[in-house]
Amino acid sequence: MRISAIVWIGCVLVAVGLLAWMGTGVIPDGGRTESKGTALVGGPFTLSNSAGKPVTEKDFAGKYLLVYFGFTHCPDICPTGLLLIENALDQLGRAGDTVVPLFITLDPERDTAKVVGDYVTHFGDRFVGLTGTAEQIKQVAEAYKVYYRKVEEDSSNAGYMIDHSGYIYLMGPDGKYLAHFPHHISEAALKDGLAKFVR
């Protein structure tokens, strides 16, 4: 009797621990479903737009945001992700026009305001490219639970790469997190996922 009670309490403790961990907003890799820690994704930020002017989350109040992090030297993941976003928004038609896709660089050292601004124009007119100081980028990446790390690569003529997670975050007009999608999601699935929220 006593042993089973101990086992039972042990199970409860493990369950509570798991729930607490899920509540931290850590998004498991490859997760296709919405995170349990939704309220903990996003928040205030201060960055710079392509003109070098300061931009905060308040500048996008009332708009849906698709927030994507990367760097302009990224060989394939970032360009593919941005193209995917553009195509999905295009397929959404008029609802897609209510969404502002943000590309936030994780490489502020090389991605100046102008570099990021020029880069995003390759993927469509609606993109807003943002950069900032190393500290500002660290802050916004932490707010969105984005993993990134500088990796030296001797073979690359770019000198170094940024290893980074590749989620696309949908934020509501009130600035609150709504959903996230993996960068390798299909165009149709992203369009359908967005259509559930965007009007």
Ligand code: NI
């Ligand atoms: Ni990338």
